[in-house]
Amino acid sequence: MNVPLLEAQGLKKSFGGVAALKSVDFCLMAGSVHALCGGNGAGKSTFLSIIMGIISRDAGQLKCKGELVDFQNPAQALQAGISIIEQELSPVPAMSVAENMFLGREPVNKWGVVSFKKMNAAAQKILDDLGFPLSAKQVMMNLTVAQLQLVEIAKALSYDSDIIIMDEPTSALGEKEVEQLFAAIAVLKSRGKGVIYVSHRLGEIMDISDHYTIFRDGQYIETGDIEDVDRNKLIELIVGRPLEEEFIKQNTPKDKIVLELEKLTNGELIQDISLKVHEGEILALYGLMGAGRTEIFENIFGLSREGCKLKIMGEQVHIKSAQDAIDNGLAFVTKDRKGSGLVMSEDVRANICLADLKNLGNAVKMNGKKEASAAKRMIELFSIKTASDKLKVSGLSGGNQQKVVLGKWFLTNPDILLLDEPTRGVDVGAKREIYRVMSEFAENGGTVIMSSSEIDEVLGMADQILVVRDGLISGEISRADATPQQLMHLSV
Amino acid sequence: MKIVTPAEGKENLSVKVRMIQFTQQYGIFLALVACCVFLTFANEYFLTTRNVLNILRQTSINGILAIGMTFVILTRGIDLSVGSIVAFTGVVAASLATTSSSAMVAGGPYPAIIAIMAGISVGMICGGISGLAVSRFHVPAFVATLGMLSAARGLTLIYAGGKPVPALTPEFRWIGTGNILGIPMPVVILVIVFAIAWWVLNFSRFGRYVYAAGGNPHAAKVSGINVGKIQFIVYAISGGLAAVGGMVLAARTGSGLTQAGIAYELDAIAAVVIGGTSLSGGVGRITGTLIGALLIGVMNNGLDLMGVESYYQQVIKGMLIVAAVMLDQSKNKH
Numbered sequence: 001m002n003v004p005l006l007e008a009q010g011l012k013k014s015f016g017g018v019a020a021l022k023s024v025d026f027c028l029m030a031g032s033v034h035a036l037c038g039g040n041g042a043g044k045s046t047f048l049s050i051i052m053g054i055i056s057r058d059a060g061q062l063k064c065k066g067e068l069v070d071f072q073n074p075a076q077a078l079q080a081g082i083s084i085i086e087q088e089l090s091p092v093p094a095m096s097v098a099e100n101m102f103l104g105r106e107p108v109n110k111w112g113v114v115s116f117k118k119m120n121a122a123a124q125k126i127l128d129d130l131g132f133p134l135s136a137k138q139v140m141m142n143l144t145v146a147q148l149q150l151v152e153i154a155k156a157l158s159y160d161s162d163i164i165i166m167d168e169p170t171s172a173l174g175e176k177e178v179e180q181l182f183a184a185i186a187v188l189k190s191r192g193k194g195v196i197y198v199s200h201r202l203g204e205i206m207d208i209s210d211h212y213t214i215f216r217d218g219q220y221i222e223t224g225d226i227e228d229v230d231r232n233k234l235i236e237l238i239v240g241r242p243l244e245e246e247f248i249k250q251n252t253p254k255d256k257i258v259l260e261l262e263k264l265t266n267g268e269l270i271q272d273i274s275l276k277v278h279e280g281e282i283l284a285l286y287g288l289m290g291a292g293r294t295e296i297f298e299n300i301f302g303l304s305r306e307g308c309k310l311k312i313m314g315e316q317v318h319i320k321s322a323q324d325a326i327d328n329g330l331a332f333v334t335k336d337r338k339g340s341g342l343v344m345s346e347d348v349r350a351n352i353c354l355a356d357l358k359n360l361g362n363a364v365k366m367n368g369k370k371e372a373s374a375a376k377r378m379i380e381l382f383s384i385k386t387a388s389d390k391l392k393v394s395g396l397s398g399g400n401q402q403k404v405v406l407g408k409w410f411l412t413n414p415d416i417l418l419l420d421e422p423t424r425g426v427d428v429g430a431k432r433e434i435y436r437v438m439s440e441f442a443e444n445g446g447t448v449i450m451s452s453s454e455i456d457e458v459l460g461m462a463d464q465i466l467v468v469r470d471g472l473i474s475g476e477i478s479r480a481d482a483t484p485q486q487l488m489h490l491s492v
Numbered sequence: 493m494k495i496v497t498p499a500e501g502k503e504n505l506s507v508k509v510r511m512i513q514f515t516q517q518y519g520i521f522l523a524l525v526a527c528c529v530f531l532t533f534a535n536e537y538f539l540t541t542r543n544v545l546n547i548l549r550q551t552s553i554n555g556i557l558a559i560g561m562t563f564v565i566l567t568r569g570i571d572l573s574v575g576s577i578v579a580f581t582g583v584v585a586a587s588l589a590t591t592s593s594s595a596m597v598a599g600g601p602y603p604a605i606i607a608i609m610a611g612i613s614v615g616m617i618c619g620g621i622s623g624l625a626v627s628r629f630h631v632p633a634f635v636a637t638l639g640m641l642s643a644a645r646g647l648t649l650i651y652a653g654g655k656p657v658p659a660l661t662p663e664f665r666w667i668g669t670g671n672i673l674g675i676p677m678p679v680v681i682l683v684i685v686f687a688i689a690w691w692v693l694n695f696s697r698f699g700r701y702v703y704a705a706g707g708n709p710h711a712a713k714v715s716g717i718n719v720g721k722i723q724f725i726v727y728a729i730s731g732g733l734a735a736v737g738g739m740v741l742a743a744r745t746g747s748g749l750t751q752a753g754i755a756y757e758l759d760a761i762a763a764v765v766i767g768g769t770s771l772s773g774g775v776g777r778i779t780g781t782l783i784g785a786l787l788i789g790v791m792n793n794g795l796d797l798m799g800v801e802s803y804y805q806q807v808i809k810g811m812l813i814v815a816a817v818m819l820d821q822s823k824n825k826h
Contacts, residue, residue: 303714323716332714340714343707345774354704355715363697408715 003066005030005163005194006051006082011060013046020046023060024220026213028163028194033185035205035226036198037238038215039399039427044198047215048165052084053077065162083161085153087168087425093141098123100140101155126158130184145172146289153181157188164188165196170204171425174288174453175488182208200427202231203456216240238428247460248435251442253281258447259300259416260311266304269295270471277416277447277464282438284462285451287491292471293451294335297418300449301325301332312416326355329415333405333422335451341405342393349375349389351404356411378407382437399430406437417441419450423457435461455484467491519819520766520780524787531794538797545676551789552678553578553737555782557756558763559689560733562781563726565764566693567706568773569626569633571727573640574734574760577618578753580648581735585611586657586748589664595657604664612735618644619731626727627720637727641757648750657748668743678740685733686782693778702726707774762809763788766816787812 006028013021021043028034038044049055051062053071062069064080071077074084091100098120099106107118123136132150140148149172156164170178185195185208199205205212206226214221214237221237229237235246256279264273270292277283285293299308300319307320312328319325325332334340342351352375353360360374361367375389382403386396393404402422409417419438423431438461442448451468452458458465465482467475467490475490531538557574564571587597588607618640625636670677693699704712705722713719737756742748767784769776788809795805 301714321716321718322714323718326716334714340708340710343704343711343774345707345770346703350700350703353700354712354717357697357700361697365695366697366700368695 002030004028004063005065006196007063008047008051009061009063011047011050011062012058013050013055014058020218021050021057022218022220024215024218025223026220027223028196029211030162030194031189031192032210033189033195033197033208035209035212036196036215037202037205037212037234039238039429042215042238042427043218044215045167046218048084048167048196048198051077051082051165078159078161081162082165083156083159083163084165085156085167085169087171091140091148091151093139095140096120096136097127097134097138097140097143097151098136100151101126101136101158123154123158126154130154130157130187131180132184144290146174146177149173150177150180153184157184161193163194163196165198167198168200168425169197170199170201172289174290175491176288178204200425200431201454202234202428203454205234206231214238235428246432247457248432248439249282249461250439251280251282251463253442253463254279254445256313257311258313259449260314261300261308262310264296264299264308264310266295266299266306268471270299273473275449275466275473277449279445279447280442281463282442282448282450282461284458284465285449285468286455286458286465286487287451287453287468289453291468291491293468294420295471296468297332297334297420297449297451301330301418326412326414329413330418331355331409331412331414331416332418333402333409333420335420335424337398337401337405337425342401344394345392347390347392348379348384348386348396348404351393352378352389352407352411355408374411375407378404378411381410382407382433399426399433402426402430402434406434414446416447416449419448421451421453423452423454455487458482458487459484520768520783520787520816524783524790527787527790527794531790531797535794535797538794543793543797545674545679547786547789547793548679548682549676550793551785552676552682553741554756554759554763554788555682555785556685556733556737556740557760558767558781558785559685559778560730561757561760561764562689562767562769562776562778563693563702564633564730565761565769565771566702566773566776567723567726568709568771569723569726570637570761570771571619571622571730571734572634572637572757573618573622573644574730574737575753575756576641576644576648577615577731577734578738578741578756579748579750580618580644580651581611581615581738582742582752583648583652583657583748583750584614585664585735585739586660586742587652589660590657590748591661592657592659595652595655595659601661601664604661604667607664608667608739611739612732615735615738616728616732619734620724620728622731623724623727627723652748652750654750656750657742658746660743660746660748665743665746668740668745678744681736681740685736686778690778698722698725703774759788762813765813768816768820770820784816 004027008026010023011021012023024043024047036044050057053073053076069080101123102119106114107122109115120136127134127136132154134147134150149169153169169181173181188195197209209226211223212226213223216238257276258279259277261273261275265271273296285296287293298304300310302308302319302321302325307318309318317328319328338344349371353371360370379386379389384400384403384407386400393401422434438448450461459482463479465477466473467487469491477486537543561571561574585607587595588600588602588610589604590596591601622636622640625631626633667677672680693702701717701722704717705719709719738753741752763784764781766787767780769780791808792805795808
């Protein structure tokens with residue numbers, strides 16, 4: 001057997017007396033994809049930060065191609081042939097794709113001036129080799145989130161590193177882009193590179209990985225070949241206990257129509273959207289990124305310019321603002337938690353109370369006791385892990401932040417929940433919790449409209465599925481008839 | 493994984509670390525106390541009733557403007573126009589309260605209350621126009637209020653014909669020169685304004701809206717908050733408080749001056765920033781602003797007492813602003 005590309009032994013790290021990593025091992029072989037799995041707070045990010053030289057380790061050793069290394073900063077790691085595709089994108093919006101890819105190492109001509117010709121050609125070649133349908137000259141701010149992610153991937157690969165770390169690379173991608181990424185990974189493998197793949201999407205891990213390593217609560221659990229495990233076994237290992245069902249679904253739709261939308265159109269974005277949802281029903285909008293699902297939600301919730309006319313409980317209403325929507329019993333959990341879900345500079349209590357301030361005191365004086373008890377109720381209902389409701393939400397994990405958003409909306413006592421990609425970027429445990437909440441809400445007579453780009457989730461949770469493509473509804477399928485192939489087929 | 497909750501972190505903190513944290517938390521307040529203690533020993537005149545009231549009186553106008561500015565900055569905005577509004581509302585109110593027949597509005601002099609109401613209305617309208625430009629037409633706050641800075645100064649000169657409006661009625665002058673129980677009126681007004689603002693930001697629903705709209709306008713909007721309306725209102729508040737400052741100034745000087753209030757916006761912003769309010773919005777306390785204004789006032793007074801030339805005072809104030817923000821930034825590091 002040849003020398004591993006990267007080998008870690010007994011890595012330890014603690015922050016202010018709290019152990020984030022308690023002796024973990026890891027071994028990456030050339031020409032393989034190694035999945036790193038674990039829930040939020042398992043220590044994956046800490047581990048990756050140590051490899052990249054962003055933080056220093058307390059103990060343990062790290063070998064790169066057989067040699068002991070100790071990176072002091074990311075530049076050194078990059079030099080040694082390790083590059084990373086980060087979860088959080090950091091583009092320079094006003095620059096072109098090529099400029100972003102070659103940031104800080106722009107090719108120059110003999111006068112020492114940046115050669116845009118060389119740079120564009122080099123960038124275009126990388127994009128073409130990967131099969132990404134992008135032009136190197138496009139300006140970043142005109143790209144979609146999925147396209148930005150592709151640029152980030154191309155940039156990481158352009159360093160010609162031997163070790164490529166991908167931290168949730170698909171969280172913003174649609175199925176089509178994911179396929180392009182996987183094709184690119186296959187090419188990397190054939191060239192003898194090693195990929196460390198981090199994702200909450202277990203389907204992807206099963207599809208493309210050769211090996212897996214599990215961390216849980218900072219502890220190394222085990223390493224093995226992906227062939228020897230199945231999805232359920234993997235979940236068990238990540239969560240640390242045998243898992244019953246991945247999805248929780250106990251609701252049954254009734255006959256009463258709660259919300260009815262007829263031929264909603266908004267410019268080019270969405271056209272002729274009609275839908276009916278019943279009491280106790282979970283309706284899912286399935287589609288690729290950018291298909292128009294988010295826009296449908298935003299329109300229903302009164303966030304578009306003209307507002308939205310629809311029927312709620314058989315009555316015609318015109319929703320012109322989010323406040324109108326809230327007054328009509330709607331609640332909207334947006335896709336972008338940090339961008340439009342939470343006020344990151346404020347504490348858990350303020351965030352939970354945000355949408356219901358009218359009922360928590362009068363205009364002159366807020367009722368502090370009511371606010372505190374409301375926050376306490378929601379923290380208990382969703383078992384939000386926080387030391388106090390006066391802690392800033394920015395200190396919580398992704399899953400707990402999502403629960404704060406859910407708490408905010410449940411406090412308004414909604415009849416209809418709009419959930420746009422509710423499980424994006426949360427771990428298996430928190431996902432289950434969110435499924436449980438959805439199911440219970442519908443069981444108790446609530447109505448749910450959710451959107452998702454994960455087929456398994458749609459098939460697992462929905463009673464009725466609408467497929468959205470290019471701003472149109474391209475198909476409607478009931479739970480009993482739905483198959484993954486059919487959904488895929490309708491969505492592209 | 494750089495997050496350590498306070499509960500977890502506290503046990504093994506050394507005394508030194510705790511002292512650093514305490515300094516960061518209460519840094520500005522400590523600086524104010526230190527300044528006062530030092531000056532008490534350095535100069536026997538500093539801690540006399542007369543001088544303390546003097547400092548408070550000199551701080552009052554900047555304090556009032558800074559309180560309005562706090563609302564605006566909390567919503568991620570800025571108001572550069574307050575200095576010009578001070579002058580404009582000053583001459584408007586003065587024209588209604590003057591006994592000089594050449595500068596008088598027909599039928600005057602009017603009772604002080606009418607002059608005051610008129611001044612505050614004009615201030616709120618000026619602020620409201622900036623607010624409308626920001627909230628409705630999405631003009632960056634810096635630009636909208638820069639426009640108002642110029643326009644309101646011009647309107648002042650047009651309205652007053654380029655000349656000061658002298659000889660105000662004693663009744664009107666009382667708000668600048670009078671006192672209640674020995675406390676100068678400007679100080680009384682500052683205390684009232686502060687108390688109301690403190691209540692609004694800490695206990696009223698509007699206060700919650702201001703913090704949310706500044707912390708994350710998108711999230712606030714989705715949560716049913718009319719962010720545009722909040723923005724409009726905070727600029728109107730800032731304009732209205734600039735008017736209060738303008739009238740106190742006119743009453744103190746006994747006339748409405750067209751050159752009044754020049755560069756007052758800078759001191760107001762300085763007080764807010766020194767007080768720990770973040771220019772990126774959503775974070776800050778009104779008490780910090782008051783302490784910031786007092787610190788500037790004490791420093792000016794102290795440097796005067798010690799015979800430091802006013803040119804140096806500006807340099808020192810500049811350094812103080814930057815140092816205060818550096819202290820704030822170090823808080824955010826882990």
